[in-house]
Amino acid sequence: xxxxxxxxxxxxGAATSRERLLGERAPVGTRVxxxxxxxxxxxxxxxxxxxxxxxxxxxxxxTVGTLVLLNxxxxxxxxxxxxxxxxxxxxxxxxxxxxYAAVLTLMKLGLPFPFNLLAAAAVPAILALLIGPVVxxxxxxxxxxxxxxxxxxxxxxxxxxxxxxxGANGIFDIPPPWxxxxxxxxxxxxxxACSALCVGLVLRILVSEIGRSIDSIRExxxxxxxxxxxxxxxxxxxxxIASGLVxxxxxLHAYLLHYIDPGSFTIVQSMNFVVMNVIGGMEHLAxxxxxxxxxxxxxxxxxxxxxxxxxxxxxxxxxIMAAMPGGIVELVARLRSWRAGQAKEEQAS
Amino acid sequence: MLTRAVLEQVIxxxxxxxxxxxxxxxxxxxxxGIMRVVNFAHGAFVMLGGYALFYLYGTFKxxxxxxxxxxxxxxxxxxxxxxxxxFRWFYHKMLQSMIGLLGLNMALVFSAVLIWxxxxxxxxPAFAGLLTFRGLMIPTDRLMIICIALIVLxxxxxxxxxxxxxxxxxxxxxxxxxxxxxxxxxxxxxxLAFFIAIFMAALAGGLYAxxxxxxxxxxxxxxxxAFIVVVLGGMGSIPGxxxxxxILGFSESFISTFYGAAxxxxxxxxxxxxxxILRPWGLLGTPETERS
Numbered sequence: 001x002x003x004x005x006x007x008x009x010x011x012x013g014a015a016t017s018r019e020r021l022l023g024e025r026a027p028v029g030t031r032v033x034x035x036x037x038x039x040x041x042x043x044x045x046x047x048x049x050x051x052x053x054x055x056x057x058x059x060x061x062x063t064v065g066t067l068v069l070l071n072x073x074x075x076x077x078x079x080x081x082x083x084x085x086x087x088x089x090x091x092x093x094x095x096x097x098x099x100y101a102a103v104l105t106l107m108k109l110g111l112p113f114p115f116n117l118l119a120a121a122a123v124p125a126i127l128a129l130l131i132g133p134v135v136x137x138x139x140x141x142x143x144x145x146x147x148x149x150x151x152x153x154x155x156x157x158x159x160x161x162x163x164x165x166x167g168a169n170g171i172f173d174i175p176p177p178w179x180x181x182x183x184x185x186x187x188x189x190x191x192x193a194c195s196a197l198c199v200g201l202v203l204r205i206l207v208s209e210i211g212r213s214i215d216s217i218r219e220x221x222x223x224x225x226x227x228x229x230x231x232x233x234x235x236x237x238x239x240x241i242a243s244g245l246v247x248x249x250x251x252l253h254a255y256l257l258h259y260i261d262p263g264s265f266t267i268v269q270s271m272n273f274v275v276m277n278v279i280g281g282m283e284h285l286a287x288x289x290x291x292x293x294x295x296x297x298x299x300x301x302x303x304x305x306x307x308x309x310x311x312x313x314x315x316x317x318x319x320i321m322a323a324m325p326g327g328i329v330e331l332v333a334r335l336r337s338w339r340a341g342q343a344k345e346e347q348a349s
Numbered sequence: 350m351l352t353r354a355v356l357e358q359v360i361x362x363x364x365x366x367x368x369x370x371x372x373x374x375x376x377x378x379x380x381x382g383i384m385r386v387v388n389f390a391h392g393a394f395v396m397l398g399g400y401a402l403f404y405l406y407g408t409f410k411x412x413x414x415x416x417x418x419x420x421x422x423x424x425x426x427x428x429x430x431x432x433x434x435x436f437r438w439f440y441h442k443m444l445q446s447m448i449g450l451l452g453l454n455m456a457l458v459f460s461a462v463l464i465w466x467x468x469x470x471x472x473x474p475a476f477a478g479l480l481t482f483r484g485l486m487i488p489t490d491r492l493m494i495i496c497i498a499l500i501v502l503x504x505x506x507x508x509x510x511x512x513x514x515x516x517x518x519x520x521x522x523x524x525x526x527x528x529x530x531x532x533x534x535x536x537x538x539x540x541l542a543f544f545i546a547i548f549m550a551a552l553a554g555g556l557y558a559x560x561x562x563x564x565x566x567x568x569x570x571x572x573x574x575a576f577i578v579v580v581l582g583g584m585g586s587i588p589g590x591x592x593x594x595x596i597l598g599f600s601e602s603f604i605s606t607f608y609g610a611a612x613x614x615x616x617x618x619x620x621x622x623x624x625x626i627l628r629p630w631g632l633l634g635t636p637e638t639e640r641s
Contacts, residue, residue, distance in 0.1 A: 087444060134626055141387060141443050142629040145580055149622045152573070156618065160611050271451060278448055310459035317452025321445045322438035 042203075045289075049192055059184040066188045066256060068296045069195040070249050072289055075276040076202045077245035079288035082277055083206065084235050085218035086136070086143045090151030091246055091273045094124040096158060096265030098247025099254040103171055104164065113177035117194075120251025125244035132236040139221065151270055158262035170261025174254055181255070191252055198245045203285055205241070214238060246273075275313065278320060281329030290328050357485060359606050360599075365491040365560070367598025368498030372553035373571050374578035374590040375505065376546030382585030383522045383542045384440045389450040391550055391575055392568025393457035397424045398551025399558030399567055400465065403472050413475040417497060417555055424551035425544050432543045440539065441525070454568070461565035472559040494556045501552060502591070505545070509587070518542055522585070577621050583634020592633060 049069070053062045078091045101123035102116040111119070135146050158165050165171070176182045181190060205211055216224040217231055225231045254260045276295045281287025295313075302309045324330055373395060380388045401420035405411050411419065435453055439446035476489035509515040520528040521538045529535050558567055578597050582589025597617060604613040630636045 087447070138625065138629055141447070141584075142625060144387075144444070144447060145576070146622060146625045146629075148576070149618050149625065153615070153618045153622060156611065156615055160615075274448060275452075307459045307462045311456045311463070314452040314454070314456025314459070317455070318435055318438075318449045321449030321452065322435070325445055 041286075046196065049196075053185045053188050057185075062184040062188050063256075064297060064300045066184070066191045067300070068293055069188070069191040070252050070256070071272075071276065071296050072195050072292045073198045073249040073252075074246045074273050075280075075288040075292040076199045076285060077242040077249075078273045079277055079282075079285055080202050080205065080214075080238055081242045082282055083211075083214050083218060084238055085221075086139070086235070087274060088147045088239075088242075089144055089267060089270045089274070090147040090154065091242070092265045092267070092269035093151040093154035094128065094243040095246045095250035095253070095269070096154065096260075096262070097124040097127055098244075098250030099260045099265070100158065100165055100171075100250075101247065102251030103174055103254045103260060106177070107171070107174065116177065117248060117251050120247045121244040122247075124247035124250075125240045128240045128243035129236070132239040133232065136232055136235045136239060148267065151267055155262055155266055158265065165262070168262060170259060170263075172259045174258045174260070176258075177255055187256060191256075194248055194252060198248060199285075199289070201241075201245070205238075206285060210234070275317060277327075278317065279327055281327030283326060284329045287327050287329040294328075354486075355606070359602050361487055361491055362606075363599035363602035365494045365598075366602055367595045368495050369553045369557050369560075369571075370574050370578050370598050371502065371591050371594030372498055372549045372556075373575045374582070374594050375502075375587065376549040377575040378579045378582070378585055378587060378590040379542055379546045381579070382587070383518060384436075384539055385443050386436065386439050386441075386446040387443060387450065388546075389447060389572065390454040390457060391546075392570075392572030393454045393461075394424060394428060394547050394550040394568075395554035395557065395571045396458065396461060396563075396565060396568035397428075398554025399472070399563045400461070401551065402555030402558065403470060403563055406475070407470075407472050417552065420555050421548050421552035424554075425548040428547045429540065429544060432540060436543060437539075454572075458565050458568065465565060467565060469562045469564045471562050472555075474559065490560070494560065497552070497556065501549065505549070508545075514538070514541060577617050580621050580625060580631055583631025586631065586634045589631055589633035593631070 049065070052065045056062065056065075074091060074095060078088065081088050081091075098120040102120035105111045105119040106113075106116045131150065135143065135150065138146055159168055161167075181187050206214070213224065213229045213234055216227065216229055217234065221231050250265075253264075272295060276291035277288045278291070279287075279294055280289065280291030299306070299309055320327060326333070373391065376394075377388055377391050380386050380391075398421055401424050402416060405420045405423075406413060406416040409416075431453070435449070439449050474490055476493055478489055480487045480489050480492060509519065517528065517533045517538050518541070520531070520533060521535050525535055528538075553571070554567070557571060561567075574597065578593035579590055580593075581596060582591070582593030601613050601617065604616055624631070
C-alpha cells in the first residue's frame with residue numbers, strides 16, 4: 001500500500017470560507033516546522049506541570065492538577081477525531097469501557113498494573129475497530145446522531161450487565177495499583193507521564209504526513225479520496241487511536257477515584273469533552289488543552305455553586321458558537337492581528 | 350398473560366404515549382426541516398411546559414381546558430425572546446446549532462434547578478376514573494391526552510396544507526432562497542415555525558408531566574424520544590415524525606409491559622442505531638444531496 005501523499009499539502013487549519021471572507025487566517029501552530037515558538041510554549045507548559053505539585057503541595061490542588069492532566073488526554077484525543085470533521089458524542093462511553101477494562105482486569109483477573117492500563121487502552125480500541133468501519137461511513141449530523149445513540153447503548157450495557165459491572169451501583173473499593181501511587185503527588189506524576197505521552201502522540205500525528213491527510217479529509221472527503229487519501233481507513237485509524245487514548249484516561253480515573261459507576265460515562269461527560277474543544281478552539285490542539293484547563297479548574301474553584309456554573313457554561317457555549325466558533329484560540333489570534341494592525345498604523349503615522 | 354384486558358391497556362397506553370411523542374417530535378422535525386437547526390434544547394421547553402401547567406392548573410386552579418393551551422401558549426410566547434437572542438444565530442448552521450443549543454439546554458435546565466430545586470412534583474390529575482365503553486375500559490386521563498393531541502395535530506395539519514402561511518412554510522423548507530425571491534418573509538416564517546414547534550413541545554410537556562412526574566430533568570427523556578422518533582421517521586419529514594412517534598409509542602408500550610423498561614430502551618436505541626447506518630435519512634425522509 002503506497003503512502004497517502006497529498007500533492008499540495010493542505011495547511012493545518014486551512015482557511016474556512018468565513019475566514020477567506022474576512023481576509024484573515026486561523027493561527028497555525030501545528031504546522032510542520034512551525035519552529036521554535038510552539039516547542040518553547042510546549043516545554044514551558046511541561047515544566048510548569050512538573051513544578052506544579054512542588055509549588056502547591058496542597059493535596060486538593062495537586063488532585064485538581066491530576067484531573068486537568070487526565071482530561072487533557074480525553075480532550076486531545078477527541079480533538080484528533082474532530083480534526084477529521086467528525087464530532088463524536090460517545091467519547092465518554094469509550095472512556096468508560098477503558099475504566100471497566102482496567103478495573104475488571106485488576107479485580108477479577110488480578111493482573112498487575114501495567115497490564116491494566118494496557119487493557120484500558122486495548123479494549124476500547126478493539127471496540128472502535130469493530131464499530132468504526134460501520135459508523136465512520138456517516139458524516140456530519142448523522143455521525144453525531146449515531147455516536148449519541150452508541151454512547152447511550154454502551155451506557156445501558158454498563159447499567160444492565162450487573163454481574164460484570166455492578167449495575168447502577170458501580171464498582172467500589174478499587175485497590176491502588178502500587179503502594180506509592182496512593183499519595184496525590186505520586187499519582188500526579190503518573191498522570192503527567194501518561195498525559196504527556198498521549199498528548200505528545202496526538203501532536204506527533206497532527207504534524208505528520210497523516211496529519212495533512214486528516215486535515216484534507218475535514219476540508220473535503222471526496223477531494224481527499226481523489227487525491228489518494230484512504231478516507232474511511234484513515235478515519236477508522238484515528239477513531240481507534242482516540243478511543244484507546246481516552247480508555248487510558250478512564251483507567252487512570254478509576255484508580256484516582258477508587259470508584260466507577262455508569263453515571264460518570266454519560267452524554268454529559270462526552271459533552272464536556274466537546275465543550276473543552278469548543279471553548280478552546282476546534283481547529284487547534286492548543287485549543288483543546290486550554291479548554292481542558294478552563295473547564296476542569298473552574299468547577300473546582302466554584303464548588304458549592306454547581307448549578308450556577310452549569311448555567312454559565314451553557315451561556316458561554318451559546319455565545320462562543322454564535323459569535324466565535326474558533327474559541328479562545330481565535331480570540332487570541334484576533335487580538336494579535338488587531339494589535340499588529342495598530343502597530344502598523346502607528347508606524348504609518 | 351396476554352389476555353384481552355392486558356392487550357387493551359397496552360394499546361391505550363401505546364396510543365397516549367404516541368400522542369405525546371408525536372407532539373414533541375413534530376416540533377423537533379419542524380425546526381430541523383425549515384431552519385436546519387438540531388434543537389437539543391427541545392427537552393428544556395418540554396420541561397418548561399410542564400412547570401407552566403403545574404402553576405396554572407395545580408397552583409392557580411384554572412379550569413383544565415383553559416390551563417392546558419394557556420400553559421403552552423405562555424411558554425411559546427416567552428420563548429420568542431430566546432428565538433431573538435439565541436436561535437436566530439444558528440439558523441442553517443447545523444453543527445454549530447447542535448453544540449450551541451446543548452448549551453442552551455444546559456442553561457435552561459440548571460436555571461430550573463435553581464428556581465424549582467431538583468425534587469419531583471406532581472400535577473394533580475384532571476380526571477379520575479374509567480370510561481367503560483362496550484366492555485372496553487379506558488382511563489379518562491389517557492383518553493383526554495389522546496383527544497388533545499388529536500385536536501392539535503389536526504389543526505397543525507390543516508394549517509400546513511390549507512393556509513397561505515403553511516404553504517409559505519413548506520416553500521421555505523424546500524428552498525429558502527427561492528422562497529425569499531417569491532416574496533415570502535422568511536424571518537417571519539421562521540418565527541412562526543419556532544412558535545408552533547415550542548407550543549407543541551410545551552403542550553406535550555404538560556401532558557407528560559401530568560401522566561408521570563415533573564422535575565427539571567423531565568426533558569432529557571423526552572429529548573431522547575424526540576431524537577429517536579425523528580431519526581426513525583426521517584429528519585425534517587413531518588409525516589415521518591408522526592409515523593415514528595406511533596411506532597415508538599406502541600413498541601415501547603408493548604416491550605416494556607412484557608419484557609421491562611430496559612429491554613424497551615435497548616430495542617429502540619438498537620433499532621435506530623442500525624437504521625442510521627443503513628438508511629440515515631429515515632423511513633420517510635429523502636436522502637440529501639451532498640452540499641458543502
